[in-house]
Amino acid sequence: MLRQFRPQRSLAKQPISRLLAAWQEPSRSYSIHANAASTAKIQDIDPSKLTITKTKAPKELIPASELVFGRSFTDHMLSIEWTASEGWLAPRITPYQNLSLDPASCVFHYAFECFEGMKAYKDSNGKVRLFRPTKNMERMNKSSARIALPTFDQAAMIKLISQFSQMEERFIPSTKGYSLYLRPTMIGTQKTLGVGPPGSALLYVIASPVGPYYPTGFKAISLEATNYAVRAWPGGVGDKKLGANYAPCIVPQLEAAKRGFHQNLWLFGEEEFVTEVGTMNMFAAIKNKETGQKELITAPLDGTILEGVTRDCVLSLAREKLVPEGWKVLERKYTMKELSEAAQEGRLLEAFGAGTAAIVSPIRNICWKGDMVDCGLRPEEEAGELASKMKNWIEARQYGDEEHEWSYTVPE
Ligand SMILES: Cc1ncc(COP(=O)(O)O)c(C=O)c1O
Numbered sequence: 001m002l003r004q005f006r007p008q009r010s011l012a013k014q015p016i017s018r019l020l021a022a023w024q025e026p027s028r029s030y031s032i033h034a035n036a037a038s039t040a041k042i043q044d045i046d047p048s049k050l051t052i053t054k055t056k057a058p059k060e061l062i063p064a065s066e067l068v069f070g071r072s073f074t075d076h077m078l079s080i081e082w083t084a085s086e087g088w089l090a091p092r093i094t095p096y097q098n099l100s101l102d103p104a105s106c107v108f109h110y111a112f113e114c115f116e117g118m119k120a121y122k123d124s125n126g127k128v129r130l131f132r133p134t135k136n137m138e139r140m141n142k143s144s145a146r147i148a149l150p151t152f153d154q155a156a157m158i159k160l161i162s163q164f165s166q167m168e169e170r171f172i173p174s175t176k177g178y179s180l181y182l183r184p185t186m187i188g189t190q191k192t193l194g195v196g197p198p199g200s201a202l203l204y205v206i207a208s209p210v211g212p213y214y215p216t217g218f219k220a221i222s223l224e225a226t227n228y229a230v231r232a233w234p235g236g237v238g239d240k241k242l243g244a245n246y247a248p249c250i251v252p253q254l255e256a257a258k259r260g261f262h263q264n265l266w267l268f269g270e271e272e273f274v275t276e277v278g279t280m281n282m283f284a285a286i287k288n289k290e291t292g293q294k295e296l297i298t299a300p301l302d303g304t305i306l307e308g309v310t311r312d313c314v315l316s317l318a319r320e321k322l323v324p325e326g327w328k329v330l331e332r333k334y335t336m337k338e339l340s341e342a343a344q345e346g347r348l349l350e351a352f353g354a355g356t357a358a359i360v361s362p363i364r365n366i367c368w369k370g371d372m373v374d375c376g377l378r379p380e381e382e383a384g385e386l387a388s389k390m391k392n393w394i395e396a397r398q399y400g401d402e403e404h405e406w407s408y409t410v411p412e
Pocket residue numbers: 117276278279280281306307308309310311354355356357
């Protein structure tokens with residue numbers, strides 16, 4: 001049943017002409033800005049109210065070589081409850097445990113859920129570092145606001161995540177390539193089948209020790225371009241990290257896997273614009289047909305593309321290090337036809353996906369309408385020059401080998 005919303009009384013009483021005058025043309029046609037949907041906050045997250053209950057049964061560490069992404073978790077979890085009347089309640093770190101939720105909780109029925117994916121690293125001095133946590137917190141606030149969940153003070157949340165990561169420090173292997181994957185999650189917990197804004201929510205963070213995505217070095221992937229389903233669309237929510245965006249992507253991925261491909265490539269529209277690869281942003285390095293200039297291209301943030309933190313790193317590093325070498329860096333729409341033509345003419349230098357899990361994932365080829373588009377790697381090569389450089393540049397900042405503002409050292 002649809003819950004009814006009463007218009008704000010102050011608005012309802014106003015003459016139509018005043019209401020129309022107050023209505024403003026949205027500045028961007030196909031996106032809802034975070035603050036447009038955000039809930040009024042009564043009390044924000046207060047890290048000074050944190051209570052800690054330590055586990056009495058510390059887990060045995062799994063040998064680093066046996067770690068599987070997202071399968072094992074640390075000893076504790078961080079949780080903060082929110083109610084519409086009180087705001088954010090006192091944060092708690094407790095032993096990792098099951099949640100107890102009413103079967104009518106709105107998360108189960110209407111997908112009030114958003115999440116983040118970020119990592120804590122251990123540097124050569126044994127210090128714990130978060131990588132660009134502000135970016136993840138900003139994105140989480142945009143996601144939560146879009147589905148009428150509460151927003152929060154980003155600095156307060158980073159402080160709590162830092163404390164939590166420091167507490168779980170023994171789970172972060174010191175070896176390069178290993179890290180602690182952090183999963184901040186927010187769910188609507190109100191017990192109601194009425195469709196409306198949740199009156200209560202839970203924000204929690206769990207952590208999973210993870211190994212390198214490519215333990216034996218890069219492995220280039222083969223993609224199938226999906227042209228019978230789309231991941232995101234203008235005016236939709238593909239630029240938000242909502243759980244509801246992910247479940248519908250699994251079947252096309254299974255279909256691609258059935259035909260022997262590692263991942264699927266998401267296209268959009270009759271023009272077959274290239275958007276994202278699986279759960280990564282997509283980059284293509286192409287030699288311009290007219291000028292011969294080398295260009296690094298990725299799709300623009302038009303509301304259908306997730307604002308990847310790694311995407312932002314790749315773009316910043318490319319502008320910093322490749323532009324002086326004569327490269328052009330472009331955020332623009334490009335089509336599968338353009339990639340295919342560039343490949344046929346020997347102008348497609350390389351292509352790769354970019355995301356927190358793998359950092360960069362080199363692409364060998366893309367199956368498109370029965371043809372195989374070769375992405376420029378030699379048969380004996382598993383990664384192009386650019387993908388390898390990007391991975392090294394980003395890792396140097398993640399592990400603090402290169403001191404940089406992107407890396408946030410957690411206070412002990
Ligand atoms: C759809 C999608 N695109 C891109 C990314 C990459 O984002 P990030 O670099 O922040 O991990 C993700 C990350 O999980 C994703 O789910």
